[in-house]
């Protein structure tokens with residue numbers, strides 16, 4: 516989607532953030548694909564504190580040459596850094612510890628970025644969980660623009676390389692095509708209008724993590740988070756982000772294998788959505804966060820907010 520059509524047809528919020536210049540993000544809602552243009556809705560009052568605590572979760576595999584640079588550039592708003600590493604054959608952990616003394620390092624024996632991310636998210640304590648890669652392809656300076664929507668009524672802020680203000684200096688033509696096909700498939704199956712799907716820079720309110728009930732082991736984790744958040748009725752924003760080439764080292768992504776895993780995730784989540792819709796029609800869908808967690812399914816409506824604060828405490 517190009518800049519003109521994005522800018523003209525969608526719900527842009529543009530505000531001055533606390534630590535950065537104007538913050539832009541686009542609301543993504545179910546029905547967007549069919550309904551097209553929508554009115555900008557009033558921002559909801561957020562139950563997050565104005566200055567939430569922020570945890571940064573970074574999965575690493577052989578990123579010794581990159582991780583120090585990333586950690587040196589973290590903005591002050593990051594209160595906690597959780598690094599998840601188990602399979603590095605280099606000195607990633609040593610580099611991380613010597614750059615940031617208070618870093619929490621978690622050993623996750625299970626292979627895959629998804630397994631690492633799940634372990635890191637579960638271990639983090641902040642009101643807001645930010646996930647970012649360690650290879651230098653994501654700029655820590657962008658973190659405030661992911662946190663900003665969450666303090667203004669949104670629950671998930673997902674990075675997009677393909678809206679105005681975003682971009683990628685890293686993506687190959689093949690990957691771009693594959694990514695585009697996956698985005699279109701997701702939009703068709705789920706009736707949304709995302710511009711990016713497989714991008715690992717995002718921020719999520721921690722109170723929703725348990726209900727998301729994430730299971731992904733590999734690079735399909737971002738798809739699972741986005742799709743489940745949408746099915747839960749969470750309020751989602753796309754935030755422009757610029758992806759740079761990795762500073763050094765090798766990619767862990769295998770385009771075909773990981774693309775197939777994303778497709779499988781989409782199909783599985785679509786059938787789950789159908790099941791929840793059927794349950795909703797029968798009046799049997801869970802209504803509270805506790806019920807959602809207990810029955811292991813997702814409500815098609817936004818979970819109730821009562822007690823959000825207490826849960827996040």
Ligand SMILES: Nc1nc2c(ncn2[C@@H]2O[C@H](COP(=O)(O)OP(=O)(O)OP(=O)(O)O)[C@@H](O)[C@H]2O)c(=O)[nH]1
Pocket residue numbers: 573574575576577578599600601602623626627628631647648649650652685715761765766767768
């Ligand atoms: N702990 C852990 N981290 C991983 C694993 N696989 C990838 N990562 C990390 O997840 C992040 C994203 O992986 P990348 O290899 O950069 O994947 P990518 O960004 O899709 O590929 P490139 O664009 O080529 O860099 C990086 O910080 C990796 O170090 C894994 O099995 N375990």
Ligand SMILES: [Mg+2]
Pocket residue numbers: 648650652761
């Ligand atoms: Mg990368």
